[in-house]
Amino acid sequence: MADFFRLNKVLIFGVGLIGGSFAAALKAAGAVDEVVGFGRSLPGLEEALRLGLIDRIGESVAAEAPDADLVLLATPVGGMAVLMQALAPHLGPQTIVTDGGSTKHDVVANAYAAFGERVGQFVPAHPIAGAENSGPAAARADLYRDRKVVVTPLPENSSVAVARVCDAWRACGAVLHTLTPADHDRVFAAVSHLPHLLSFALVHDLAVRDDRDMFFTFAASGFRDFTRIAASHPEMWRDICLANRAALLDELDRYTAQLATLREALASGDGAALEAAFDSARTARRAWAEGKLV
Ligand SMILES: NC(=O)C1=CN([C@@H]2O[C@H](COP(=O)(O)OP(=O)(O)OC[C@H]3O[C@@H](n4cnc5c(N)ncnc54)[C@H](O)[C@@H]3O)[C@@H](O)[C@H]2O)C=CC1
């Protein structure tokens, strides 16, 4: 990144964990003059202002967008189409729009529909950093330090547009990677969306039992590790699952087949088959945790 990288004005739609952390990181890096926040909840925006994540609450899209260098969409993905439609008539010639959404195929389709001939001004991206906590109070200036951000550029994007988005994320401390939207959604269905669905499913199944207290009383660290992400934002995860439903259904089918194989081994008392699967998983998990599988 060039040393002189600096943004004049950044608009953030949805100043929660992802948008608020982006704002905080740009400010900490001295890479932005002014951050203006938009959102659907005034108390949330006032909290973001109090926390110093944003400098102002936006007056109107028409007034704020034309001279903005960068616009980040950081709402749940299901809300982005409407925001894109609202932004499209007011983009300045130099304004670049990006997003932090967890899915890309749907976001890209919505961008083509909203921006039309100006879709080159939209550069899709996804920070692979986050937490089960949400809202402006969860935002942290160091959330993206040494974390990956995946960009899925469009054929219509200029190198200047892609560079502005990548430089902004680099100013936040992130490491940039590039995927196609299709590969992105296939990969994250497997390593992020499916694990969240499984975690929600396990806790939900226990939570609806009459004698749930007995189970939760004795749940220990393995349960804690497996279910931390079941404390994540339900609306956000509803949108992710629906947006990436084709890839997620494929992964769910693979997982269901894997469970069926293990169930069969269990039912027939085939300890060797169970141990072989557990051993293969343990080897891969340990290698991944030691950075040997990336
Ligand atoms: N939470 C995580 O760990 C990660 C989330 N993401 C993606 O980032 C986006 C934001 O997620 P978080 O920051 O975690 O959520 P969050 O709940 O912390 O923040 C979202 C903010 O958007 C506002 N909002 C919701 N709907 C809106 C709408 N229609 N118009 C305007 N504002 C709206 C909310 O009031 C809230 O302030 C999502 O698309 C999510 O998929 C990406 C990477 C990690």
Ligand SMILES: O=C(O)C(=O)Cc1ccc(O)cc1
């Ligand atoms: O809480 C966790 O560990 C996460 O997995 C955070 C996360 C959630 C959604 C994303 O698109 C990327 C990262």
